[in-house]
Amino acid sequence: MKKYFEKQRNLLDYALASLWRRKGKNISVFLVFSLVIFLLASFLFLSRSLQVAAQTTLRQTPEITVQRMVAGRQESMPLTYAERIRGIFGVRRVSPRVWGYHYNEVTGANITVMALAGDPELGREPLAEGAFWQQGEQGRAVIGQGVVKDLDLGGRRTFSFFRDDLTLKSFAVAGIFAPETNILTYDLVLLDIADGRDLFGLADDLATDLLVEVVNPLEIATVARKISERLPDTRVVTRPQIQGTYQAVFSWRSGVAAICLLSALSAFIILAWDKASGMSPEERREISILKILGWQTPDVLQVRFWEGFALSLLAFAAGAILAYVHVGYFQAALFRPVMMGWSVLRPGFDLVPIVQGGDLLLIFCLSVLPYLAATVVPAWRCAAVATDAAMGG
Amino acid sequence: MLIELENIVKIYNQGRVNEVTALDKVEMAVEAGAMVCLKGPSGSGKSTLLAIIGCIYPPTSGRAVIAGRQLARLPDRFLTMHRRRTIGFIFQRFNILPRISVFENVVLPLLPLGMSPKERRALAEPLLERYGIAHRRNFPAGEISGGELQRVAIARALINDPPIILADEPTAHLDSRLSRDFLADMLALKEEGRTIIMASHDPLVTEAAGVDRVYGVHDGRVTKDAC
Numbered sequence: 001m002k003k004y005f006e007k008q009r010n011l012l013d014y015a016l017a018s019l020w021r022r023k024g025k026n027i028s029v030f031l032v033f034s035l036v037i038f039l040l041a042s043f044l045f046l047s048r049s050l051q052v053a054a055q056t057t058l059r060q061t062p063e064i065t066v067q068r069m070v071a072g073r074q075e076s077m078p079l080t081y082a083e084r085i086r087g088i089f090g091v092r093r094v095s096p097r098v099w100g101y102h103y104n105e106v107t108g109a110n111i112t113v114m115a116l117a118g119d120p121e122l123g124r125e126p127l128a129e130g131a132f133w134q135q136g137e138q139g140r141a142v143i144g145q146g147v148v149k150d151l152d153l154g155g156r157r158t159f160s161f162f163r164d165d166l167t168l169k170s171f172a173v174a175g176i177f178a179p180e181t182n183i184l185t186y187d188l189v190l191l192d193i194a195d196g197r198d199l200f201g202l203a204d205d206l207a208t209d210l211l212v213e214v215v216n217p218l219e220i221a222t223v224a225r226k227i228s229e230r231l232p233d234t235r236v237v238t239r240p241q242i243q244g245t246y247q248a249v250f251s252w253r254s255g256v257a258a259i260c261l262l263s264a265l266s267a268f269i270i271l272a273w274d275k276a277s278g279m280s281p282e283e284r285r286e287i288s289i290l291k292i293l294g295w296q297t298p299d300v301l302q303v304r305f306w307e308g309f310a311l312s313l314l315a316f317a318a319g320a321i322l323a324y325v326h327v328g329y330f331q332a333a334l335f336r337p338v339m340m341g342w343s344v345l346r347p348g349f350d351l352v353p354i355v356q357g358g359d360l361l362l363i364f365c366l367s368v369l370p371y372l373a374a375t376v377v378p379a380w381r382c383a384a385v386a387t388d389a390a391m392g393g
Numbered sequence: 394m395l396i397e398l399e400n401i402v403k404i405y406n407q408g409r410v411n412e413v414t415a416l417d418k419v420e421m422a423v424e425a426g427a428m429v430c431l432k433g434p435s436g437s438g439k440s441t442l443l444a445i446i447g448c449i450y451p452p453t454s455g456r457a458v459i460a461g462r463q464l465a466r467l468p469d470r471f472l473t474m475h476r477r478r479t480i481g482f483i484f485q486r487f488n489i490l491p492r493i494s495v496f497e498n499v500v501l502p503l504l505p506l507g508m509s510p511k512e513r514r515a516l517a518e519p520l521l522e523r524y525g526i527a528h529r530r531n532f533p534a535g536e537i538s539g540g541e542l543q544r545v546a547i548a549r550a551l552i553n554d555p556p557i558i559l560a561d562e563p564t565a566h567l568d569s570r571l572s573r574d575f576l577a578d579m580l581a582l583k584e585e586g587r588t589i590i591m592a593s594h595d596p597l598v599t600e601a602a603g604v605d606r607v608y609g610v611h612d613g614r615v616t617k618d619a620c
Binding site for chain 2 (some may be wrong): 002005006007010017021286288289291292293299
């Protein structure tokens with residue numbers, strides 16, 4: 001057993017020295033290989049992050065949203081509409097919602113202010129610190145990571161917004177949303193509905209829109225149709241409609257990007273195969289010499305395997321780490337324009353790179369394994385027969 | 394006999410349009426401790442004969458027994474193991490890898506044997522000293538002189554302590570002084586009891602002191618005592 005490990009160490013030493021001897025060629029292969037892995041991994045990490053973020057968004061999307069339309073514009077909605085909706089068979093709950101924007105003149109950013117009644121779905125999102133307010137507790141807000149930055153809160157845990165009459169309304173920060181909910185909460189200030197009405201100067205019998213939950217999710221379309229019929233001056237938007245729009249845009253974009261990247265990867269593998277199968281006379285001669293000196297064909301293959309494995313593993317690690325930094329730190333600057341035309345859904349948020357074992361395995365299988373095959377198979381073909389390059393005529 | 398060849402035929406590309414009969418009914422026997430020369434022009438079949446004696450590939454037909462093993466019965470894996478234990482090669486142009494050091498070239502045959510660096514050093518250092526190349530041990534082989542290369546090749550051939558040394562056109566790229574030095578080294582190895590077989594058309598080799606027998610090789614046929 002000791003001899004076996006000593007042999008493996010010897011062959012590994014020889015392979016690494018051999019890589020270094022041909023450093024010019026190998027460094028260029030490493031750079032191209034890393035670049036391909038970087039692009040593929042960036043794309044996968046980004047799409048995984050967006051998928052997780054989108055799932056979070058869709059999970060929080062109300063089953064049915066009802067908005068009152070007047071002259072093609074959205075208007076505040078009397079709470080009497082809620083009573084009329086509650087009368088429809090299959091409706092489980094109707095919740096009024098008040099929302100609007102606070103414009104920060106200092107940073108030029110819009111902060112979304114949302115005020116909910118009762119036990120909001122958003123109240124189940126994880127918090128980085130603090131806790132949600134108790135029902136009926138006023139003057140307390142749960143805010144997103146972006147709001148902390150935008151209002152430059154630092155360690156301070158109170159802030160104020162102007163009402164329409166330019167008087168100030170102050171809030172205590174009850175909690176801060178966790179970064180993984182950024183897509184949903186980054187620029188969000190979540191309040192109790194009474195605080196929302198107070199801030200926006202809305203009467204107690206009005207809401208911005210109504211959120212409807214149904215008993216049976218399969219009946220969403222039917223209930224929505226009944227609401228439209230009963231309240232013809234409203235716009236009714238269902239969760240499946242939002243999902244459909246999202247899927248159509250995201251799937252098309254990610255499909256196009258995936259095809260481009262897989263084409264690049266295929267081109268690289270073909271190039272690698274071409275490079276490796278067209279062994280240079282020097283490489284053929286080296287294999288011949290090793291064979292005549294008593295190296296078995298598997299010994300030669302192990303050297304080639306270690307060379308390919310070391311090079312491709314280094315490129316894989318470098319590419320994957322760079323991709324993580326690209327997505328996490330540089331916010332996927334290269335792919336954002338392609339993948340995030342949908343950012344209109346919500347103004348900016350920080351991407352949190354999601355790395356899953358399956359994604360890494362996929363990249364490994366699509367890059368390292370073909371490269372190993374491209375280096376070992378030609379060496380096997382050569383080693384199985386080649387002694388001629390070292391022998392005389 | 395250490396080497397026995399009976400009715401050896403070697404055909405390359407058998408059954409194809411480019412079929413070549415490299416050896417035709419070769420008979421040869423070499424005693425242990427002998428120094429034998431294969432003499433003949435380029436393309437006559439000398440290297441093929443050396444390759445068969447050196448267990449690089451088996452003959453197409455015939456009986457070849459090298460150091461007690463019949464080659465035709467050995468699969469490639471065992472041919473290699475047998476070669477590793479019994480044969481030391483000195484090639485035409487020496488076939489030294491130019492980018493690795495002199496020391497690394499000498500110990501190349503030991504790497505797949507699972508020897509530790511200490512064990513490899515213990516075997517290589519005496520050979521480097523014996524052939525006067527110890528001071529070049531860390532030099533890239535591509536940067537040393539032709540005479541030193543030749544001695545690296547001899548040291549590498551001896552690293553496994555084989556009983557048989559095969560040399561293919563060993564003086565083809567050496568001047569007469571270096572050729573004489575080489576032959577002196579071969580004679581010394583013969584005196585240690587090793588069997589030396591050299592393929593060459595250089596008269597300096599075929600007529601060298603210590604050569605017990607010269608075989609003529611022409612168009613794949615071998616004749617005894619060609620001198």
